[in-house]
Amino acid sequence: MGKYVLKLFVTGINARSEKAIKNLKEICNSAFPNEYELIVIDVLESPEIAEEEKILATPTLVKTLPLPIRRLIGDLSDKEKVLLYLDINKKQA
Amino acid sequence: MKGKILYVDDEADNLTIFSKMLLNDGYHVDTATNSKETDALLEKGCYDILLLDIGLKNESGLDILKKVKSDPEFKLMMVVMITGLFRDSDQLSNGLESGADGYLTRPIKKREFLARINAFMRHRQTIIALEKSETRFKKIIDRNPDAILIVENNGHIKFANPAAEKMFQLSIDYLLNQSFGYPLISGEHTEINIVRKTTDKLVGEMRTIDIDWDDTDAFLTSIRDITELKKLLEELVLAREKAEENDKLKSAFLANMSHEIRTPMNGILGFAELLKESELSGEDKNQYLGIIQDAGERMLSIINNIIDVSKIESGQMEVSNSEININDILKYIFTFFKPQTDSKSLRFSYETEKMDEEITIVSDREKIYAILTNLIRNAIKFCDSGEIKFGYKINHPFIEFFVADTGSGIPKNRLEAIFERFIQADIENIMAKQGSGLGLAISKAYVEMLGGNMWVESTVGKGSTFNFSIPMKPGDI
Numbered sequence: 001m002g003k004y005v006l007k008l009f010v011t012g013i014n015a016r017s018e019k020a021i022k023n024l025k026e027i028c029n030s031a032f033p034n035e036y037e038l039i040v041i042d043v044l045e046s047p048e049i050a051e052e053e054k055i056l057a058t059p060t061l062v063k064t065l066p067l068p069i070r071r072l073i074g075d076l077s078d079k080e081k082v083l084l085y086l087d088i089n090k091k092q093a
Numbered sequence: 094m095k096g097k098i099l100y101v102d103d104e105a106d107n108l109t110i111f112s113k114m115l116l117n118d119g120y121h122v123d124t125a126t127n128s129k130e131t132d133a134l135l136e137k138g139c140y141d142i143l144l145l146d147i148g149l150k151n152e153s154g155l156d157i158l159k160k161v162k163s164d165p166e167f168k169l170m171m172v173v174m175i176t177g178l179f180r181d182s183d184q185l186s187n188g189l190e191s192g193a194d195g196y197l198t199r200p201i202k203k204r205e206f207l208a209r210i211n212a213f214m215r216h217r218q219t220i221i222a223l224e225k226s227e228t229r230f231k232k233i234i235d236r237n238p239d240a241i242l243i244v245e246n247n248g249h250i251k252f253a254n255p256a257a258e259k260m261f262q263l264s265i266d267y268l269l270n271q272s273f274g275y276p277l278i279s280g281e282h283t284e285i286n287i288v289r290k291t292t293d294k295l296v297g298e299m300r301t302i303d304i305d306w307d308d309t310d311a312f313l314t315s316i317r318d319i320t321e322l323k324k325l326l327e328e329l330v331l332a333r334e335k336a337e338e339n340d341k342l343k344s345a346f347l348a349n350m351s352h353e354i355r356t357p358m359n360g361i362l363g364f365a366e367l368l369k370e371s372e373l374s375g376e377d378k379n380q381y382l383g384i385i386q387d388a389g390e391r392m393l394s395i396i397n398n399i400i401d402v403s404k405i406e407s408g409q410m411e412v413s414n415s416e417i418n419i420n421d422i423l424k425y426i427f428t429f430f431k432p433q434t435d436s437k438s439l440r441f442s443y444e445t446e447k448m449d450e451e452i453t454i455v456s457d458r459e460k461i462y463a464i465l466t467n468l469i470r471n472a473i474k475f476c477d478s479g480e481i482k483f484g485y486k487i488n489h490p491f492i493e494f495f496v497a498d499t500g501s502g503i504p505k506n507r508l509e510a511i512f513e514r515f516i517q518a519d520i521e522n523i524m525a526k527q528g529s530g531l532g533l534a535i536s537k538a539y540v541e542m543l544g545g546n547m548w549v550e551s552t553v554g555k556g557s558t559f560n561f562s563i564p565m566k567p568g569d570i
Contacts, residue, residue: 054271057285057288061274074277075277075283076277082277
């Protein structure tokens with residue numbers, strides 16, 4: 001458990017943020033089920049965390065573990081590109 | 094004219110010979126022999142080329158050069174040094190290092206001299222064209238209302254325009270090298286929320302394309318503020334839902350009204366038929382006539398309500414203000430309803446706060462009367478035991494009326510809906526349900542026309558208190 005640590009920053013709960021969460025869960029469940037920890041952070045509720053992480057816009061996905069830290073912004077609907085950028089090789093999982 | 098040249102040389106022969114060559118080749122030439130004359134000419138205007146004898150006597154040509162090169166006004170003027178054959182290498186190096194654009198060595202053949210001057214002119218033209226183009230493109234980027242970012246593969250911002258500064262409420266200097274994130278879009282564009290310090294939240298439409306930036310792969314990302322557009326769309330969706338809802342309510346209302354009108358109508362027709370029977374007793378006849386009259390009144394009331402609603406909806410309902418004594422109205426209403434409350438064995442009372450002669454307000458008598466009548470009629474309808482009280486309190490500059498009953502009360506989730514047109518709170522009490530369901534909506538609309546508002550406090554099983562507050566004079570709000 002917890003091999004991948006992912007933080008997803010969203011602004012409030014709305015269609016946009018729900019879509020991002022759904023997309024990300026689908027990606028994680030198919031690429032490395034049960035091997036990830038996903039933390040969803042609402043910048044409206046936790047502005048201090050957003051400021052600390054210097055989040056400029058949402059949805060922003062930050063992969064904190066394993067290193068290197070990767071950060072991407074967008075709707076997370078292109079599964080292949082997301083995995084590629086996060087530097088996640090399916091075979092590792 | 095091919096261009097303007099200022100030629101500075103302290104040897105008269107040189108000045109004459111080279112000036113003539115340039116003049117003949119189509120240049121405008123001014124000449125100076127020392128720095129004072131040079132300054133005076135430069136004061137008057139700019140030149141394309143400053144042709145400068147580096148070895149001026151008494152004063153160094155180098156000083157003129159440095160002065161000119163430090164002045165941004167002469168940024169686009171090319172400075173060409175002229176030096177002798179046995180030139181001083183240090184002097185030449187100093188000149189080039191101080192910003193001279195090139196040099197010529199005398200003696201020089203006429204053709205080479207002109208060719209070199211022409212080459213400098215061409216070079217200058219290129220620089221000007223580049224400068225102009227740079228200014229134009231910079232203007233396009235700077236003035237673009239969309240935020241433009243150059244984002245490297247690692248997510249770091251390498252360029253941001255002023256619109257980005259405004260959007261993120263962060264300076265361009267701060268934004269540079271901040272991590273924006275790798276922009277990932279599957280289609281043409283995606284919506285993002287901008288995180289900023291102020292509470293107004295922006296929605297941006299982000300587009301991104303690959304770009305080569307300083308020989309590295311990067312993204313050109315543009316973000317358009319679509320906050321207003323989104324708001325408008327949401328409002329449109331809400332308006333459409335509301336319109337659809339209204340449409341449904343109207344249809345339901347029509348069906349309901351047809352039923353409401355048909356029931357008393359059936360009564361009228363049925364009892365009218367019975368009245369034709371010849372062997373009816375006088376008592377029966379009177380009873381039937383009473384039923385017909387009640388049914389007719391109920392129909393009239395329903396039809397009046399429908400007419401009022403359509404008048405309110407089409408804006409034809411007018412307010413007609415006059416001086417009214419509130420205590421008189423209360424007394425009249427009390428007398429009017431007393432028989433009805435007596436017949437249901439309800440306690441019925443009203444409260445006034447002021448003496449009769451002190452309570453004159455300016456408002457619409459008919460509307461206040463209609464609102465109170467409607468509220469009390471409802472109270473009687475929904476109240477089977479206990480009491481009904483009504484009255485007012487002065488809350489300057491408003492007068493607050495209340496009608497309180499110990500009736501069935503209204504469930505919390507219905508409290509707002511009861512003021513909507515065509516809706517009744519209680520659907521269990523069949524007898525009470527008779528009526529158009531328009532009374533409260535009309536009352537509320539009247540209160541609003543009089544510049545006030547209406548609200549209700551209610552506990553199921555304990556009763557309801559309807560309140561409305563209106564200005565004591567039309568202008569007093």
